[in-house]
Amino acid sequence: MKVNSIHDKQENYAWMPLDNAAKIYPAVQSREFTIVFRISAILNDPVNYSCLVRAIQKAELRFPYFKVTLKKGFFWYYLEHVDRPLSLSADIHGCCRSFFFPRTENPFLLRITVVRNKLSVEFSHILTDGAGAMAFLTALLAAYFSEKSPEVPAIPGFKPDEPMSVEEFEDAYNRYFNSEIPRVVNYTKAFHLPFELNRKKRFHVLSGVLDLCDILSKSREKGLSVTEYLVSVYLFVLQEIYHELPLFSRHKRSKIIRIQVPVNLRKIYPTRSMRNFSLFVLPEIDLRLGDYTFEEIVKIVYHKMQLETDEKVINKIIARNVGSERNLIVRGIPLFIKNLILRWKFYSKGPNQYSGVVTNLGKVELPDEMAGHISRLVFIPPPPNQKLKVNCGVIGFQEKLVVSFGNITTSLDLEKKFFRFLADQGIHVKLTVY
Amino acid sequence: MKICPQCGVELDEQMAVCPLCKSALDSPSSLIEDSSSPDDRPGRKFYIDYFRLTFQQKRKLFWELSGIILFSGILVTLIIDFVTTKSITWSRYTVTVFLVLFVNITLLSFWRHRLLFLLGGSFLSTSALLVLLDMYNKRIGWGTQLxxxxxxxxxxxxxxxxxxxxxxxxxxxxxxxxxxxxxxxxxxxxxxxxxxxxxxxxxxxxxxxxxxxxxxxxxxxxxxxxxxxxxxxxxxxxxx
Structure with missing residues (x-):
């Protein structure tokens, strides 16, 4: 269904309930655990302010469902359309800052920032996931470059004058929910990094620019995808960190190392939804069974990823998540009580169950006319909470794969070991402070 | 090509101020061909630094300025009182009021978001002021009970x-x-x-x-x- 008229717009996105994945975020977000992620495009030339402002005006016409603010209802939070233009700000206050702590003049759950040749978009996970944000940034870049030189083509499906589809702001979890499916079992507690937390303001980012050809050939050599290869390295490095701990510290920690790997469900279920639509796979190694060689980890990760991205298993996870949301008792609990329960649930079941997160947005393809103006793309994952301590985001563009670590600790041990391992494998790594 | 020296963003030729950081761009130094730094001009450094301060830094600056003014006031009143009366008499009142004022400014500057701490601290300091005024002048007498x-x-x-x-x-x-x-x-x-x-x-x-x-x-x-x-x-x- 296409949406054309003003009336249609008012009917369809004047307000929207949060999607299933987003429902927990308003309850758990804080000044530090902001659930805000960023994608930056590092251009070859300084950004032209006037062209960018005109590009934003075009992009916001195409993505009106992103022009929303978070509101509190009696039972649930919801998103309400804000009829104000998106603003552009200078990128001088650090990345992935909260939209709510403190509340600023920007009512939206997205932020567009610019400094020199770096154009960034930041989204709250309440609004969308990496794929939705990437679609917005791509359309914005297309509009920007077409402002600079008219021969740049618009992105198919996201042309500024193209009518949008209602499907773009649907909660796709609900569409693919099947109530007859049994729920998944819970996971046990996982190992967490032992590093000391940084003083506030804690969050800092270190990025490594990898040669995409190197890493692709290395992954193929092992019969893996890039994500599977990087997750294997991450697990291997965490195992090393575990073994470097003093005996007592090792003894009191969980011996299960588990990584959360978000999976873009749009690749499994057809939908044009621009809201959250991803789930997680949790490859793990159990150190109670002994030490693992890299080859053994590779085998585990490969099979676990293949098994858990199967449509039937994904159905089970959707059934658990959406099923709880549809429960009448859960729905009837007033929001302020629901918030307390969600927070408790999140910290007992969420980050407790995994040791780290590796999010790969994949390789981004852009028309040559645009790609020639962009040096690289960088994806900064949301700041980790105090249990996880480090998050990892990956994005590929042209010949470069950028791996970024968002860290809130005083240690760079994980990053050092991770990049050293890749370098030892013959992969060219260039470190950059974001 | 006109480039903002702070943001590094390219701006239209007719723009006199960067719309992002509000830096003035009227000098030829904002042109990319000119290599001399605009920060070298007198007064310019403070202007840019002030805009680059975070909200917390600005609050700290306000607190420091208030501290300087209030403690100067305390010093001046103490000296005048001592010089004119050869002891500390009326200046006790101004010193106490200034100190309570400084405590309240400190609370507002650093614990603005911690409501209980802010109001609790403010209540305790103002109560202490009333008690001290009672002690200084026995004829007041209503501070504690009223x-x-x-x-x-x-x-x-x-x-x-x-x-x-x-x-x-x-x-x-x-x-x-x-x-x-x-x-x-x-x-x-x-x-x-x-x-x-x-x-x-x-x-x-x-x-x-x-x-x-x-x-x-x-x-x-x-x-x-x-x-x-x-x-x-x-x-x-x-x-x-």
Whole structure:
């Protein structure tokens, strides 16, 4: 269904309930655990302010469902359309800052920032996931470059004058929910990094620019995808960190190392939804069974990823998540009580169950006319909470794969070991402070 | 090509100020061909540095300035008092008031978001001021028994009012309504405390009339706010 008229717009996105994945975020977000992620495009030339402002005006016409603010209802939070233009700000206050702590003049759950040749978009996970944000940034870049030189083509499906589809702001979890499916079992507690937390303001980012050809050939050599290869390295490095701990510290920690790997469900279920639509796979190694060689980890990760991205298993996870949301008792609990329960649930079941997160947005393809103006793309994952301590985001563009670590600790041990391992494998790594 | 020296963004030739960081770009130094730094000009450094300060840094700057002014005031009054009377007499009052003022500015500067800490600290410091004034001048005498209870009632009402305001999503006439109700309740507290201090009995007279006047005003304001607020769509507010 296409949406054309003003009336249609008012009917369809004047307000929207949060999607299933987003429902927990308003309850758990804080000044530090902001659930805000960023994608930056590092251009070859300084950004032209006037062209960018005109590009934003075009992009916001195409993505009106992103022009929303978070509101509190009696039972649930919801998103309400804000009829104000998106603003552009200078990128001088650090990345992935909260939209709510403190509340600023920007009512939206997205932020567009610019400094020199770096154009960034930041989204709250309440609004969308990496794929939705990437679609917005791509359309914005297309509009920007077409402002600079008219021969740049618009992105198919996201042309500024193209009518949008209602499907773009649907909660796709609900569409693919099947109530007859049994729920998944819970996971046990996982190992967490032992590093000391940084003083506030804690969050800092270190990025490594990898040669995409190197890493692709290395992954193929092992019969893996890039994500599977990087997750294997991450697990291997965490195992090393575990073994470097003093005996007592090792003894009191969980011996299960588990990584959360978000999976873009749009690749499994057809939908044009621009809201959250991803789930997680949790490859793990159990150190109670002994030490693992890299080859053994590779085998585990490969099979676990293949098994858990199967449509039937994904159905089970959707059934658990959406099923709880549809429960009448859960729905009837007033929001302020629901918030307390969600927070408790999140910290007992969420980050407790995994040791780290590796999010790969994949390789981004852009028309040559645009790609020639962009040096690289960088994806900064949301700041980790105090249990996880480090998050990892990956994005590929042209010949470069950028791996970024968002860290809130005083240690760079994980990053050092991770990049050293890749370098030892013959992969060219260039470190950059974001 | 005109480049903002702070943001590094390319700007149109006719732009005199960077719309992002508000840096002035009228000098030829903002042209990319010119390699000399605009920061070298006198006065320019402070201007740019001030805009680059975070909100916290600006608050700290305000606190430091207040400290300098208040402590200079303390020093000056102490010296004048000592020179003219050869002892510390009247300057005790100014010193105490300035110190309490400084404590309150410190609380506001650094614990603005910690409401209980801010109001608690402010209440304790102002109570200490009343006690000290009582000690300095035995003829005052009402600080502890009358002043502190009144102060406590005031701070509790302010605390509740602030909490209510913060938790209210749609702010407008409803906040004014809360203020009118708070004023009504405060007047009742005043009458109770004053009558207890003077008569050792609790009587409510004039404050009830004040409260009765405040309630309908508050109700009208609430009606105006919630009836006219188009954001209050019941369907979205109560969606389950």
């Amino acid at each position: 002043g502190i209870p009144l102060l406590l009632a005031f701070y509790i009402i302010i605390l509740l009012l602030t909490m209510l305001t913060r938790s209210t999503e749609h702010k407008g006439f409803n906040i004014l309504g809360y203020c009118f109700l708070a004023a009504g309740i405060m007047s009742m507290c005043i009458e109770v405390i004053v009558s207890w201090y003077f008569l050792k009995d609790i009587t409510l007279g004039w404050s009830l009339i004040v409260f009765a006047c405040m309630v309908p005003i508050a109700l009208i304001l609430f009606f105006l706010h919630y009836r006219l607020n188009r954001g209050m769509d019941l369907r979205r507010f109560f969606h389950i």
